[in-house]
Amino acid sequence: MARKKRTDSRGRVLKVGESQNKDGRYCYRWSDALGKRSTIYALDLAELRAKEKQIQRDIEDGISTKGGDITLNQLFEIYMETKSNIRKSTYVNYRNYWNVSVKNSIIGEMKVNQIKQIHIKRLYADLKQRGIEGSSIQTYHVLISSVFQLAVDSDLIRKNPCRNCRKEIKVNPSNKKALTVNEQQNFLDFVKNSNVYKIYYPILNFALSTGLRIGEIIGLRLDEIDMKENVIHIRRQLIYKDFGDGYKFHIEPPKSQSGNRDVPLTSAARESLIEQKKLDLILARRAREQAVDGVKGFVFINSRGMPILPFNFNNMLKNITRAYNKQESQAAAKEHREPELLPHISAHILRHTACTRMAEAGIDPKVLQVIMGHADIGITMNIYNHTDSERIQGEMKKLENIM
Structure with missing residues (x-):
């Protein structure tokens, strides 16, 4: 039957x-x-x-x-376990990015196999509404996509929901513009002749002469400068991070493999180092020098014998710019002319300005890439492709002289 x-x-x-x-x-x-x-x-x-x-x-x-039944936050923890070989600062950054963008968001506690592209796009829209810049959202996107890719590669889900979501992120053009030659000279002249800010002249002139990153400048040691061969050996950077034991300085390798490099010591940079040494002797800074991760001998230290905090460096630039613009505005009013004001200046803008001056001098792009420590030649080429109005006017004057 x-x-x-x-x-x-x-x-x-x-x-x-x-x-x-x-x-x-x-x-x-x-x-x-x-x-x-x-x-x-x-x-x-x-x-x-x-x-x-x-x-x-x-x-x-x-x-x-059933593997995709875990939440996205749980998957992130698994992802972080696979990243045990990354440097501490990167590890801390990943966690900070996640806490800001995902952990308490609409998708943080969702099951991985339930998250679709529409949820990712909604997350990015929410981040934008919170006032987070497009460039930061792109950084978060790279991390989120990598976490989902682990699930794809582990056969937990069929496809990555972050795919094609990056084009939804609108990034405003960077307003980080290099100082013109005139602005750079006005800036340095003001600092050099200021009773308040002249003690910062050596480090500022050094930054504009070398194009080093701020972490590389404050992390530079005396024994990494070869005055005889006129070479600066970049082998480390200093970062100020909280690795779970409070904010403090930490020594790390350069930003990338290309950051581990030798940079020519120009006459201007050399003079800055000599001036800094004189300043240290006058202010007796070396007697108060403190170690970072057991290391001493940093070139640029403050009155407490510690390297300069990146935040304080940028704050100092802000104060200098404000003081210069106030003085210039008053002088221009007396002389009945337009003031030559300085724009916003940061440590990165000093580096960008130094790179621009080298490009204007005709240094080969590949050579400049090595000097700047750019991992991607495209970053270097952007400097060459960006021609400011001052350079355009200069070239047009050359044409007028010929005609």
Whole structure:
């Protein structure tokens, strides 16, 4: 006698593994490759069979049918466990990025296999509404996408929901413009002749003469400068981070492999170092010098014998700019002329200005890439492609002279 087929309350024949509960819900049970039983539910038979179809497809393609049930925050913790070889500062940055962008967001506690592209786009829209810059959202996107890619590569989900979401992020053009030759000279002249700020002249002139990153400048040691061969050996940088034991200075390798380099010691940079040494002797700074990670001998230290904080460096630039603009505005008013004001200046703008001066001098792009420690030649080429109005006017004057 043939076995009676199982049917639902409407008389429809149910497939193997399907059943209907007394409350009307439909149920499907199956075993994975390891023999582990799993169950899903649906309100109607069509919905159940759509889920069954996806499960069978996942099984055939080797996709875990239950692995994607972990939350995105849980997946992030697994991802971080795979990053044990990254430097501490990067590890801390990843956690900070996640805490800002994802942890308490709409997707943080969602199951990984339930997150779709629309959720990612909504997250980015929420971040933008909170006033977070597009460039920062792009940074968060790279991390979030990497976390999902781990799930894809581990066969927990079929595809990365972050795919094609980056184009939704609008990034405003950078307003970090290099100082013109005139602005640079006005800036240095003001600092050099100021009773308040002249003690900062050596480090500022050094920054504009070398194009080093602020972390490389404050991390530079006396024994890494070869006055005989006129070479600066960049082998480290100083960062000010909280690695779980409070904010303090830490020594790290340069930003990238290309950051580990030798930079020519120009006459201007050399003079800055000599002036800094004289200043240290006058102010007796070396007697108060403190170690960072057991290391001493940093070139630029403050009155307490410690390297200068990057925040304080930028704050000092802000104060100098404000003081200069006030003095220049008053002088211009007396002389009945337009004031030559300075724009916003930061440590990065000093580096960008130094790079621009080198490009204007005709230094080969590949050579400049090495000097600046750019990992990507495209970053260097952007300096060459960006021609300011002062240079355009200069070239046009050359043309007028010829004609």
